[in-house]
Amino acid sequence: MSIPASLPLRNDLKGEEPYGAPQLDVPVCLNVNENPYPPAPDVVDTIAERVRQIAPTLNRYPDREHMALRRAFSDYLAKESDTRLDPEQIWAANGSNEIMLQLFQAFGGPGRKALGFAPTYSMYPEYARDTFTQWVTVPRNEDFTLDVDAAIAAINEVRPAMVLVTSPNNPTGTPLPMDQTKRLLAACEQASVDGADEGVHPILVVDEAYVEFRTPGVPSAVTLIDEHPNLAVSRTMSKAFAYAGARVGYIAADRGIVDAMRIVRMPYHLSAVTQAAALAALEHTDEQLSTVAHLRETREATAAWLKGLTYKGRPLTVAHSESNFVYFGLFDDRDFIFNELLRRGVLIRDVGPDGWLRVCMGTDEEMATFRAAFAEVLALAEKEA
Numbered sequence: 001m002s003i004p005a006s007l008p009l010r011n012d013l014k015g016e017e018p019y020g021a022p023q024l025d026v027p028v029c030l031n032v033n034e035n036p037y038p039p040a041p042d043v044v045d046t047i048a049e050r051v052r053q054i055a056p057t058l059n060r061y062p063d064r065e066h067m068a069l070r071r072a073f074s075d076y077l078a079k080e081s082d083t084r085l086d087p088e089q090i091w092a093a094n095g096s097n098e099i100m101l102q103l104f105q106a107f108g109g110p111g112r113k114a115l116g117f118a119p120t121y122s123m124y125p126e127y128a129r130d131t132f133t134q135w136v137t138v139p140r141n142e143d144f145t146l147d148v149d150a151a152i153a154a155i156n157e158v159r160p161a162m163v164l165v166t167s168p169n170n171p172t173g174t175p176l177p178m179d180q181t182k183r184l185l186a187a188c189e190q191a192s193v194d195g196a197d198e199g200v201h202p203i204l205v206v207d208e209a210y211v212e213f214r215t216p217g218v219p220s221a222v223t224l225i226d227e228h229p230n231l232a233v234s235r236t237m238s239k240a241f242a243y244a245g246a247r248v249g250y251i252a253a254d255r256g257i258v259d260a261m262r263i264v265r266m267p268y269h270l271s272a273v274t275q276a277a278a279l280a281a282l283e284h285t286d287e288q289l290s291t292v293a294h295l296r297e298t299r300e301a302t303a304a305w306l307k308g309l310t311y312k313g314r315p316l317t318v319a320h321s322e323s324n325f326v327y328f329g330l331f332d333d334r335d336f337i338f339n340e341l342l343r344r345g346v347l348i349r350d351v352g353p354d355g356w357l358r359v360c361m362g363t364d365e366e367m368a369t370f371r372a373a374f375a376e377v378l379a380l381a382e383k384e385a
């Protein structure tokens with residue numbers, strides 16, 4: 001980073017680094033929770049065709065309200081979560097990162113607070129910083145489940161404008177059971193908001209970036225939207241949908257929340273190319289999601305395998321995951337494990353509490369490479385001990 005001292009950078013940004021997992025040119029990248037399977041050739045053909053079709057209109061701005069895409073997400077959620085929402089209850093942006101930032105811009109801000117449950121997704125404090133919102137966390141239980149009583153006590157004490165809960169959680173993979181979501185919602189509906197008028201209540205944002213990897217049959221928070229005007233459920237095409245490069249996230253929420261986001265969005269924030277590419281992939285929903293069941297099996301097999309291993313004589317601890325990654329530890333020196341894996345061409349993620357590492361599910365070949373490399377590294381750690 002080289003920002004000259006003569007530039008009027010905001011005081012609170014001095015010394016800050018750009019956020020992001022390392023992008024390294026190594027054979028096996030299991031660090032950013034992507035779906036490792038690329039779009040099939042017929043999906044690629046549809047994407048190319050749909051982008052070609054809109055190319056002659058690129059002299060014009062795109063549909064600012066992206067209604068065709070919102071209708072397509074409404075159809076998707078009807079199928080995936082058994083809930084039919086109006087397109088007005090859906091809003092899309094450049095990744096769920098932008099969705100979250102718009103939520104913070106609309107509901108956070110100076111004098112406002114957002115509450116989360118640590119460890120959790122490391123971008124939340126960044127959205128808070130960028131919007132001058134105070135970020136407050138309540139620790140999760142030792143097994144990374146939510147301490148719902150502590151969460152409710154904090155909602156009443158902190159009086160946040162936004163409560164953020166990730167299900168399944170990143171980096172731990174922990175799902176939030178429906179009865180707990182309902183308890184949080186009920187608490188938000190009763191609580192007041194610091195810095196807001198009387199009668200204003202916090203919104204509950206459920207970040208379901210990884211929800212398609214949950215156990216089949218488990219309901220999504222999307223099913224609660226019609227009865228709860230203060231609920232927002234954030235989703236993305238980046239994970240199960242295997243479309244991270246297209247940068248498309250969306251939210252399902254009451255129309256009031258969507259309208260609040262429309263105030264802060266950039267005009268024409270979602271390019272015509274992005275909208276066309278997203279619609280093209282949604283034409284092939286079944287195909288795009290066809291690897292999810294296998295990735296779930298890969299997760300179960302990887303978790304079981306890790307549980308059978310020891311580190312310096314102690315069995316590894318593996319967090320229960322309903323996502324496409326597995327969080328495991330506890331290592332006295334996680335940097336050693338991380339770096340030795342990297343030396344063997346396998347990039348994973350050293351994120352969250354000290355001693356823990358996260359590995360994302362790759363192809364069968366990538367997972368075989370990971371296993372071989374990790375077994376070697378454990379043996380090396382044993383020797384060094």
Ligand SMILES: Cc1ncc(COP(=O)(O)O)c(C=O)c1O
Pocket residue numbers: 032033094095096097098121166169170207209235236237238244247248249
């Ligand atoms: C919990 C969670 N939410 C949101 C995102 C952002 O995803 P995207 O901006 O690609 O939709 C991620 C990405 O890793 C995530 O882990």
